[in-house]
Amino acid sequence: MAENQKQQEKEDEPRIGVYVCHCGLNIAGSVDCAEVAKFASTLPHVVLSQDNRYTCSDQGQEGIKKDIKEHKLNRVVVASCSPRLHEPTFRKTCEDAGLNKYLFEMANIREHCSWVHLYDRKAGTEKAKDLVKMAVAKASLLQPAEEIEVPIARRALVIGGGVAGIQAALDLADTGYRVYLVEKEPSIGGMMARIDKTFPTMDCSICILAPKMSDVGHHPNIDLLTNSEVSEVKGYIGNFHVKVLRKPRYVTKDCSACGECTKVCPIITANEFDVGLATRHGIYTPFAQAVPSTYIIDMNLCLNKDGVVVCDKCIKACERQAVNFEMKPQTEEIEVGTIVVATGADVFDPSILPDYGFGKFPNVITSLEFERLINAGGPSGGHLIRPSDEEIPKRVAFIQCVGSRSEKSGKPYCSNVCCMNTIKDSLLIKEHWPDTEIYVFYVDIRAYGKGFEDLYKRAKKQGVVFIRGLPAEIRENKRTHDLWLIGENTLKREIYKTSANMVILSIGLEARKDSEMIQRLLTLSRNQDGFFLEAHPKLRPVDAATGGIFFAGCAESPKDIKDSVTQASAAAARAGILMAKGKVTVEAITPITFPEKCKACGLCVKVCPYNALTLDKDKKKVTVIEAACGGCGTCAAECAFGALTQSHFTDEQIIAQIDAITEKDADKKTVAFCCNWCSYAGADFAGVSRMQYPAHARIIRTMCSGRVSTKFIERAFARGAAAVLVSGCHIGDCHYINANLQTQKRVDRMWKKMEQNGLNKERLQLLWASAAEGEKFATKIRDMQSIVEKVKPEEIEKARQVFAKALEDN
């Protein structure tokens, strides 16, 4: 028995193989690889150490596979380039040789060493040794892990029934998946249904949209839930439990849309669909092509709103007895595997800009109101009439960038569609009333898309006058209600004062006012402009950071119809990939719990950006929903009792790396923590760009800066490190929604503690650096050189004493 155990222990004992790569001269040029390999062979548990020219070559990989078998290696360390580049390659190599891929570790001696210390071979070699030592220390503690598989329900939820939502729903439904399309308005169609013509081809907007709308209405795979809102989303990728609040229409499906009811309805109010430029009744359909065509009663205005049927005119008028005042709100529960967020955008409200007099001067209108006025199905039957006297204007002015590219209006971004929309609008006016004088006041005209420049040229050819420089002010002639536009022509450098019968403000797009609710329901993140943030701006442009959720249309950023449709099809395809597969594997970097240590304080639950942890207070137990976990590890950093750690980034492993750095000459070194996505990538970028910086820093990679526990920082100081650098993605850019807010809090706490104990808090630095900010990272390391040099031995000693307790753990 005892012998068996001994045998078992012997098998469990790490047998590490180390491979130091020359990468041609990329590494060997400034690092003595043979010496590093020789050094590695002296490290504990290393049974094999060699250097070779290209470890990633087939030959190199075959060598590793052979060694795993021949030398019974159970851990592999490759010292070469960034794990962001070749970790997958070598993990595969290990797997091919029958070794669990989580038993592989990489030391980045190229991007983080040879390329940034090109001219200091000695320092480079010493640093490379440290990096290998760190990797070996971590490797000896690595544990094999299995990735769990989560089933994916083959049903999708599309939130928002604008053109993007319609396209996504149709694509998914045509692929064969069940789709729930939720729209909060009474009809689908969204903004596109309200626009007259589309640019650059001048197609009639509703004419091309209506067939799609009706397809949605008739599709056997689509459940259309209009007048409804998503009220709760629980669960995770593949298994979302969604509650949808279905508000009553008070008209049943028996409605034949004959319209007899509206004729008798005594309530008259402004129709929101027409931006209030036309009237509607209390029982109505927002527009002729509405899907579903079933009428709806506006219960805020209906005489029967208090529950007593005071007025029964619509009931009497309806031959099919479709009016039913008994309808109640209902909550429908649905289970879906993927979600497409196509909630669209709002338009900017220019009444906050007093200089333009919108809302005060009747003849200043917005571009959306213009769309309704020029539309043949609109309130004026397609006659562009000005509100004050219903005359057709002879001089029209457009003002661009109202609520775009302006700090004053709080909208610094370009809204993408307004330039082309104005050009299209000016051509529409010219088409109907060729003699109209049209002036467009602009900042820059952005005609960047296919066919856009042609349209711009056509407008100029037809006599539309483009004047660079927005009016500073609009004044009104009180008698005629004509307008004066006063501003500076920045090309001619002269002041203009132009009159117009009508002014159209080309308003920008802004994030929906209820985006915050959607953000909370689905745990999404938004950029500083309020639009939803994609997982990667270039390579995952339609994925949310949260698994199983995708974006389409203006919810993600302002875009035109073509781009919305393109993105919607992309989102449908991305969701389809998951659903076709029917399952998803989750990387084994989720939390590991030690229930015996748990005090049920619930801090981990609070900091989890994904709601992947639940606390059972009675049982004092935290449960991890692995499929929902993003793998940031901020829960592990928050736990003060060691009851939670992150798989593959355990406390012991990270501490082993810290200890490896600080074993020798700690007082000349910086322990740096970098998050995988931004700052580590930024450091890689500094390497790729050959930005030179001093060799005092040793980087420990974590998935998120939120993994960096204060005890790691304390341990580094307790072991005599000169300085510590914590770096992560910019606030708001975190790849784990907002886990880096915890980083900020923890570093603040550490600074306070250092100050209270009379330590120079400069020794702990915090850096937000994106993957593109290699120079920023390099500069930081250069700046920190002086901090490292200035630290006095007594300061190091003091920090050792202050944080001595950190050495006791583990």
Add this chain to the structure above:
Amino acid sequence: MPEKIRHPPIDKEKVQQAQAEIHLLKDQCKGCGYCIEYCPRKVLEESEEINARGVRPPKVVDNSKCIICSFCTAICPDFAIFVEEKPTRKTKEV
């Protein structure tokens, strides 16, 4: 739709509300006040005068507010009130 409405409807003249003609049979009223209480548009209120039955019948405060739902007619226990559409200004439908 989330946009704030800033301009009045262009067709508001054309889809004018039918004008009501409210007929009160004052001496038939027993002053229960149902019509006053239940009118959804608050068109009626108690008058100062005393009728044949010794109670205060309702009076019309604002004729233009009435939208001829005729609920007053339906609930009046004494058949003392009814509403007609004014024949002179007929509703002009769009």
